Amino acid sequence: MADVTTLAESAQAIFCAYADYVGESKAQQKLNIKTYPTFDSFALKERKDLEAAMKGVDVDAPAKDIFEFLSQTKNGWYQSSITIAKTLVRDLKKIDKDYNIAKKKRDYFYLRGKVGVMKEIQELWSIATKSKPTQEAQKRIGEFIGFTDINKWNPADIYLANKEGEIGISKELKEAKQDPSSYSFDYLNEKIKELMDKGALLPLSLKKTKNSASLVKVNFVQAAKDEVLKSVMFQGTTDWQPYKMLARTPELSFDKLRAGGAKTVTRDIQIKLTAEGKEGIIKIRHDPSGSSANGRLVIEIIMKGDPAKGGSIASEKAMHSLWSTIDKKAADKFLQGYQVGGRYGGKGVKEFARLKTMYLKDKEILRKAVNPKKGDKNKYDHYLAIASATNIINEIMPTIKEWFNTNSKGPKSKANKLVRLMFQIASSRSPLSSRFVIAK
Numbered sequence: 062m063a064d065v066t067t068l069a070e071s072a073q074a075i076f077c078a079y080a081d082y083v084g085e086s087k088a089q090q091k092l093n094i095k096t097y098p099t100f101d102s103f104a105l106k107e108r109k110d111l112e113a114a115m116k117g118v119d120v121d122a123p124a125k126d127i128f129e130f131l132s133q134t135k136n137g138w139y140q141s142s143i144t145i146a147k148t149l150v151r152d153l154k155k156i157d158k159d160y161n162i163a164k165k166k167r168d169y170f171y172l173r174g175k176v177g178v179m180k181e182i183q184e185l186w187s188i189a190t191k192s193k194p195t196q197e198a199q200k201r202i203g204e205f206i207g208f209t210d211i212n213k214w215n216p217a218d219i220y221l222a223n224k225e226g227e228i229g230i231s232k233e234l235k236e237a238k239q240d241p242s243s244y245s246f247d248y249l250n251e252k253i254k255e256l257m258d259k260g261a262l263l264p265l266s267l268k269k270t271k272n273s274a275s276l277v278k279v280n281f282v283q284a285a286k287d288e289v290l291k292s293v294m295f296q297g298t299t300d301w302q303p304y305k306m307l308a309r310t311p312e313l314s315f316d317k318l319r320a321g322g323a324k325t326v327t328r329d330i331q332i333k334l335t336a337e338g339k340e341g342i343i344k345i346r347h348d349p350s351g352s353s354a355n356g357r358l359v360i361e362i363i364m365k366g367d368p369a370k371g372g373s374i375a376s377e378k379a380m381h382s383l384w385s386t387i388d389k390k391a392a393d394k395f396l397q398g399y400q401v402g403g404r405y406g407g408k409g410v411k412e413f414a415r416l417k418t419m420y421l422k423d424k425e426i427l428r429k430a431v432n433p434k435k436g437d438k439n440k441y442d443h444y445l446a447i448a449s450a451t452n453i454i455n456e457i458m459p460t461i462k463e464w465f466n467t468n469s470k471g472p473k474s475k476a477n478k479l480v481r482l483m484f485q486i487a488s489s490r491s492p493l494s495s496r497f498v499i500a501k
Contacts, residue, residue, distance in 0.1 A: 067121060073173075076092065078115065078118045080116040080146040081150060085151055091103070091110075101264055103139075103143075117170050182184035192244050217497050226262035279497050280496045303455050305326070311444045317445065327448050331345075332345050344360070356410075391460065398456035402453070412448075416448040
């Protein structure tokens with residue numbers, strides 16, 4: 062089965078197509094948690110319209126898997142999907158009056174993954190990323206470090222596109238391939254803007270929601286984007302403390318944790334900020350899980366009151382590049398700590414990867430919690446947390462904490478500049494980022 066992100070975004074594309082197909086009035090009536098409290102109850106009664114709507118959907122997950130995922134009501138994605146679909150069909154014309162949604166004639170296709178328009182936009186992004194104008198922009202624009210992935214240019218999870226949008230993107234790709242070295246983000250962004258203004262294309266970024274949702278325009282007006290970034294202010298850090306095992310070996314540490322009464326310190330540090338009058342944090346942590354042997358550094362924006370995170374950076378190299386524009390010496394110190402450790406007894410990400418590989422051999426045995434009903438942690442996750450904290454977290458957090466605390470005076474402080482830059486990149490508001498709409 063596909064991962065949760067793929068299934069959730071594919072589900073959203075399906076429900077948006079359904080709302081478009083049946084029209085606003087029927088969508089408001091049928092896409093209602095009181096009318097149909099579960100996906101299974103919805104699918105049982107509305108299967109005919111659902112199947113018809115899916116003819117306008119192209120996603121990279123099998124329908125069977127998506128429906129099975131939606132049947133798991135505890136994950137909340139069924140409710141989030143119907144809430145956003147109702148909002149889209151009701152409010153899309155507020156984004157631009159030319160979006161001809163919810164008409165009897167099918168106009169739009171709803172896409173997710175490397176298919177159709179999304180595949181060709183990915184190709185255009187690739188060409189623009191490698192071009193000479195982009196390389197020059199990186200030298201010329203101090204706060205532009207390039208795009209480590211397409212989501213920092215445009216974080217759309219699904220796209221809506223009609224025939225005019227499909228033709229427009231295909232033509233743009235054909236022209237870009239004729240002279241790829243000179244193709245810039247200026248051309249690509251202008252094409253996205255042009256097609257959005259015609260109601261022919263919509264890049265939609267999704268945030269999980271519950272009872273209500275709204276559509277928010279991002280990067281439509283430069284002055285508005287600048288005002289958001291100017292409002293970002295550094296407000297201090299949490300009092301991070303070095304991680305210590307509860308006993309001298311991972312196994313004894315696990316036994317002490319399970320016995321109760323003993324807790325380990327938090328492994329993340331939080332950079333406090335305000336933006337547009339709201340409080341928030343930038344959380345920096347190392348995620349030891351997932352398929353990668355190295356785990357991954359995660360930097361995510363979380364604003365108070367928002368049900369979902371406001372964007373993220375998932376690479377120590379991207380963090381290093383950002384930090385280097387403000388203070389290269391500190392950035393190098395951070396990256397060295399991450400890669401090889403050495404200052405506080407850790408050995409960096411290579412040692413973490415070695416330990417993770419070793420634990421993976423006995424993963425199934427180590428993951429057997431002693432008493433799952435009591436919420437007991439399992440040895441595998443605890444061992445990974447120890448390996449992450451002692452080899453990576455304890456090496457990078459002192460540098461981060463000390464730097465922010467000693468460079469924090471005034472609105473033009475280095476700490477404030479870096480926080481704004483992190484916010485800008487994580488929320489896809491860099492100088493060459495594209496227009497998009499957030500549904501949240």
